[in-house]
Amino acid sequence: MSTMSDPFSFNAGAVESSYVGNLGEAFRRYGEQNEDVLLISPDLGAGPVTGAFVQQFPERFIDAGIAECNAMSMAAGMATYGYKVFVLQMGAFGALKCAEQIRTDLAFSQVPVRILSAWSGLAMGFFGTTHHAVEDIAITRAIPGLTVLAPADDNAATAMLSASEQVPGPVFIRLTDANIHPVYDAPPEITVGRFGRLRDGVDGTIVGTGLGAQLAAGAAALLAQEGLSIRVLDAYSLKPLDEAAIVEAARATGAILTVEEHLVTGGLGSAVGEVLARNGLAVAFAIHGLPDETLTVGMPEQLYAHYGLTIEETAQRMRSLVSGKR
Amino acid sequence: MTQSKDMSSAETRGARDVLPRLRPVTADALQERARQLRLDILDVISHAPMGHYSSSLSCAEILVTLYHHVLRLRRGEPGWDDRDRFLLGKGHVAVALWPLFAELEFFPQTWLRTFGQLDSKLTDHPDMHRAPGVDFSSGSLGHNLSVGLGMALAARRRGKDHRIYVLLGDGEIHEGQVWEAAMAAAHYKVGNLVAIVDANGSCADGPTESVMGIEPLAERFSSFGWHSIEVDGHDSGPLMQAFEGAMRVTDQPVCVVARTLKGKGISFMEASPREWHLGALNGADLEQARREIREARQ
Numbered sequence: 001m002s003t004m005s006d007p008f009s010f011n012a013g014a015v016e017s018s019y020v021g022n023l024g025e026a027f028r029r030y031g032e033q034n035e036d037v038l039l040i041s042p043d044l045g046a047g048p049v050t051g052a053f054v055q056q057f058p059e060r061f062i063d064a065g066i067a068e069c070n071a072m073s074m075a076a077g078m079a080t081y082g083y084k085v086f087v088l089q090m091g092a093f094g095a096l097k098c099a100e101q102i103r104t105d106l107a108f109s110q111v112p113v114r115i116l117s118a119w120s121g122l123a124m125g126f127f128g129t130t131h132h133a134v135e136d137i138a139i140t141r142a143i144p145g146l147t148v149l150a151p152a153d154d155n156a157a158t159a160m161l162s163a164s165e166q167v168p169g170p171v172f173i174r175l176t177d178a179n180i181h182p183v184y185d186a187p188p189e190i191t192v193g194r195f196g197r198l199r200d201g202v203d204g205t206i207v208g209t210g211l212g213a214q215l216a217a218g219a220a221a222l223l224a225q226e227g228l229s230i231r232v233l234d235a236y237s238l239k240p241l242d243e244a245a246i247v248e249a250a251r252a253t254g255a256i257l258t259v260e261e262h263l264v265t266g267g268l269g270s271a272v273g274e275v276l277a278r279n280g281l282a283v284a285f286a287i288h289g290l291p292d293e294t295l296t297v298g299m300p301e302q303l304y305a306h307y308g309l310t311i312e313e314t315a316q317r318m319r320s321l322v323s324g325k326r
Numbered sequence: 327m328t329q330s331k332d333m334s335s336a337e338t339r340g341a342r343d344v345l346p347r348l349r350p351v352t353a354d355a356l357q358e359r360a361r362q363l364r365l366d367i368l369d370v371i372s373h374a375p376m377g378h379y380s381s382s383l384s385c386a387e388i389l390v391t392l393y394h395h396v397l398r399l400r401r402g403e404p405g406w407d408d409r410d411r412f413l414l415g416k417g418h419v420a421v422a423l424w425p426l427f428a429e430l431e432f433f434p435q436t437w438l439r440t441f442g443q444l445d446s447k448l449t450d451h452p453d454m455h456r457a458p459g460v461d462f463s464s465g466s467l468g469h470n471l472s473v474g475l476g477m478a479l480a481a482r483r484r485g486k487d488h489r490i491y492v493l494l495g496d497g498e499i500h501e502g503q504v505w506e507a508a509m510a511a512a513h514y515k516v517g518n519l520v521a522i523v524d525a526n527g528s529c530a531d532g533p534t535e536s537v538m539g540i541e542p543l544a545e546r547f548s549s550f551g552w553h554s555i556e557v558d559g560h561d562s563g564p565l566m567q568a569f570e571g572a573m574r575v576t577d578q579p580v581c582v583v584a585r586t587l588k589g590k591g592i593s594f595m596e597a598s599p600r601e602w603h604l605g606a607l608n609g610a611d612l613e614q615a616r617r618e619i620r621e622a623r624q
Binding site: 062065067069074075078079080082101105109 | 454455461462463465466469470472473474475476477478479480481483484486502503506507509510513514
């Protein structure tokens with residue numbers, strides 16, 4: 001028997017989508033409390049992230065049709081009239097196709113547009129390599145004047161809506177679709193430019209972003225059973241980066257592993273590596289992410305296993321790093 | 327050029343400093359100001375090592391008609407909330423805006439001498455955070471019609487009667503994003519958005535029609551749901567009528583296709599518009615250019 005599927009539940013049946021409930025409802029509520037909140041999206045508005053908002057405030061949703069670049073530049077124009085404009089984009093197309101619009105019309109122009117970059121990383125799974133969004137951190141963190149946030153889970157994602165108000169310019173919010181090991185049981189306090197410290201430890205540090213923060217927390221819990229004391233930092237603020245937290249963790253624990261659902265080129269690992277080098281910190285260091293190659297396809301959980309983006313593999317990487325340190 | 331007043335006096339200005347839409351001016355006066363603007367453009371570029379001559383010269387009458395007749399503005403107050411907005415899609419001709427902005431007392435005349443200098447407020451492509459009067463930055467062709475559409479939608483939503491004007495180059499409309507914006511503007515029936523195409527017929531690589539054909543231009547915009555008006559872009563009278571006609575259209579965006587000549591007013595640039603897209607005028611050439619424009623006085 002065939003079933004109709006919600007066209008927006010891309011990974012249905014593979015990994016429980018983490019933000020269908022809370023973020024969608026939080027965005028609706030945020031819109032209810034702020035009448036200047038507008039949404040622009042290229043034919044994606046009815047989906048789980050913004051569907052509740054669109055249903056309640058249809059007149060505050062501007063559908064751009066399947067024209068991502070026009071959506072981004074229109075948002076810039078609308079923001080000059082004092083609106084809090086959110087652009088919901090698919091991760092694979094928002095940051096890559098619109099990199100120049102983000103650079104020129106949002107960041108250079110410093111208009112307060114918030115990009116909700118959904119279905120990041122490998123969330124689109126078997127749809128095809130075209131649909132993986134695994135270069136977006138590298139692209140966005142290279143843009144001056146852009147703030148880049150990456151919530152670890154659904155609760156963190158809901159906290160980003162009001163946290164983005166700390167920033168007068170544009171904000172890119174990289175949403176994870178993974179719900180493997182949620183780390184927050186309530187929306188956390190978010191300070192742009194800081195990392196969250198999820199766990200204290202002295203033997204080493206795992207810095208994770210998005211799904212990477214979930215894997216870091218899970219791996220540290222596993223390693224604790226073996227007697228290893230691992231600090232866990234949630235790198236929810238990728239730009240600006242919490243340089244002080246990285247330096248302090250390097251000095252205090254002597255080993256740093258980064259984890260991200262992104263290529264190992266140009267992402268969180270590269271950013272942390274730059275901080276270590278800039279500060280002359282020759283600690284044990286490794287980057288755990290996706291290889292710099294054309295990635296294969298499959299359901300997200302299959303891809304996470306294939307590429308080692310699992311709690312077990314993350315723990316193994318940390319084990320090796322700590323033993324190397326010794 | 328007029329002398330600038332003390333910028334601090336802006337606070338004490340009254341309603342008399344509001345420049346209303348369609349303010350009385352003769353076509354001849356606009357034509358004369360456009361002739362002077364061509365001299366101003368040569369002067370401003372002379373402070374830099376090079377500049378965009380021919381495409382600035384093609385839109386002199388368009389810009390003068392907008393800033394001296396069409397746009398609702400407030401002298402000395404570039405950020406006045408109720409101004410009409412103007413976006414320079416073909417950002418490379420910002421040098422043609424700067425003398426008009428100084429004249430409107432958006433910044434002192436002395437700034438014009440800093441063009442092309444280190445950290446100047448006046449850039450080759452307009453920067454909204456450097457130069458007062460720039461309603462949005464540009465420099466990457468194809469973006470500003472989308473930005474203008476966003477402004478038009480936002481103004482309508484705020485209940486403001488602002489009108490948004492975007493000047494596009496004819497080569498600029500090769501950019502696909504222009505047509506994304508054109509489609510969306512018609513879809514949303516914005517009656518407060520006017521695109522002007524400076525159809526000077528020349529790109530950097532040669533005649534626009536040989537680089538990438540865009541004709542029939544007016545019909546193309548019409549087929550996207552726009553109201554199109556075609557006009558001689560060097561004749562101030564018809565330009566005034568075109569913009570006045572555009573104001574009567576309230577339920578669809580308007581495209582004014584202004585037929586122009588790249589390098590207009592300087593014979594050797596009109597003959598080789600492509601070579602003078604970006605160049606450096608010096609010595610006898612500069613003198614000849616100035617003489618030709620001076621002698622064109624009616």
